[in-house]
Amino acid sequence: MDLTHEIESFNVREAMYILDRSYRDFPLKTVFLAVVDQGVGTERRAIALDTREGYSFVGPDNGIFTLVAEELECEALVELSNPAYYYTNPPSRTFHGRDIFAPAAAYLSKGVPFGELGRKVSRPITIPIKPAILEENTLHGEIAYFDRFGNIETNIPGEFLTRISSLRGGLITVTIVNTDFPAHLHEAYGEVPPGELIVHTDSSGYLEIAVNQGNARQVTGAKAGEAVILKA
Amino acid sequence: MDLTHEIESFNVREAMYILDRSYRDFPLKTVFLAVVDQGVGTERRAIALDTREGYSFVGPDNGIFTLVAEELECEALVELSNPAYYYTNPPSRTFHGRDIFAPAAAYLSKGVPFGELGRKVSRPITIPIKPAILEENTLHGEIAYFDRFGNIETNIPGEFLTRISSLRGGLITVTIVNTDFPAHLHEAYGEVPPGELIVHTDSSGYLEIAVNQGNARQVTGAKAGEAVILKA
């Protein structure tokens, strides 16, 4: 099944977050094929990651698996170096999704062992993330990605919010880079007037900045990876 | 299967019409999951509707089922109040599609009785519609929705057209709110020059206002729910 084809072009960070927040809803033994790949055809490696928990991941070694590799226990990590499992040999220089990654995911789903697909390697590339930090009355984190409504998803766990303020319906200041926005603390979009900003814990358990019936991405001009600060 | 993910955000009316014009093409016993839900997390009810004809519907009680509830005979209407059938308990405040509606539709498709999912309720919320009216040489109705070509779909039955004029190829005046547009009466897009307006009975049996190889929505500036008048 297709999880999404709506990742922004070249946005590895967005893919990393969406994969991380989605994989737990799939059954164990699911093989995830994740490709955002501006380095296709260059020296970046093609990899497959097996985890003790039972999920597997196939894609380019460009940081797209940073979060899942951090959370899950690595059982095997191989470079997809065995051309016997390519769609074409040599593979094209521009479409490894077709020529290397999709065949590898398909073979894994059929029970081919990871070790067959190529040589073992030690660790995947990771991309730097601004960690979520709780200070006195202030939360720091980064903008993870946007959903199709323009809601802003952060990497700040929802439980942090209760630590700085328990005042439901209160106000909070959202700072994105150098701009401040006032926002309501509420749990449902419909609890604030249309057009106003709301900060709440979204359905994945992280803080989301949204505009009721509007587009928070446009309203704030936020970009993925930017720093975000919430202050009570 | 996915019927559409292209309903305009927050446009319950569009979803109501598209659901109504689509359900008959599906086999009996189909369970329809329909979610346009700006009231998610507020007091609006989550419901499931069973009909004597054999179709079932699951979604928010916000008017999205106005037309199907009018046309089909209600066999059961329940509020999805039984958390035993939720994906998480408590459900999130922002994603009832995942936490309440999709599981309910899945359980119904597996044969779980409607009464298991929650308490019986009496009638769904309806949204007001400008009825299709035939006067002497004039048809009144409303703009139902737009397809992806920008064709304007109305709620005026195609057979009304033959009652005001049988002159195929003739001209008609389309009034949307306060603006008049001349249009051709024809049956196929290709029968008028590119760029000109055509009024005809579309494939669902309702009047459609279109521009041959163009975008009637943009040309007229029409909005869903606005009044439309056709005058011979």
Add this chain to the structure above:
Amino acid sequence: MDLTHEIESFNVREAMYILDRSYRDFPLKTVFLAVVDQGVGTERRAIALDTREGYSFVGPDNGIFTLVAEELECEALVELSNPAYYYTNPPSRTFHGRDIFAPAAAYLSKGVPFGELGRKVSRPITIPIKPAILEENTLHGEIAYFDRFGNIETNIPGEFLTRISSLRGGLITVTIVNTDFPAHLHEAYGEVPPGELIVHTDSSGYLEIAVNQGNARQVTGAKAGEAVILKA
């Protein structure tokens, strides 16, 4: 399965190329349903094409099958004139995808013989294509279509490139209509700086004009069907 719903509206040429570059990746006996159909409801024929190689094609007779009909050997070509295989009789004037083409494709996939669907006809409509020509140090062809990254796909076979220059990393002049653009000859996007034009053989074996991490369609203003010249 859905191959694509992202063909530009009314762009028969784009559909023709994408169908041609996709069908070989499907198993034999695949039935392809291809509909870009601005002539729906007019006198254009509805056809089904069977080929000796084992692929079948169903759609409007408007040139959409120009390339596959040229490459494959025709085993049968029928006009879909038998209303016994329509979804509704008479079919609507605006949605032959639903009323004629999809049912025909479904019946063919179930083993209904081509001859049952209608009368035999002699040859499909073709649309004119600027052929790919190799002159001394110059390649001529046309712009076939764009992918969703804005990469420009041409109808010039990749092997032509090696005939005008073997200098990998060299420069080439791309002329689209009357405008010249300098471009790098490279095989992978990542081999040129972001924002620069690259000409290379794409994953279908044809020359592609791309911008590393950018949109070549926007940068050049190219349109499908326009002449393209590459000069070493």
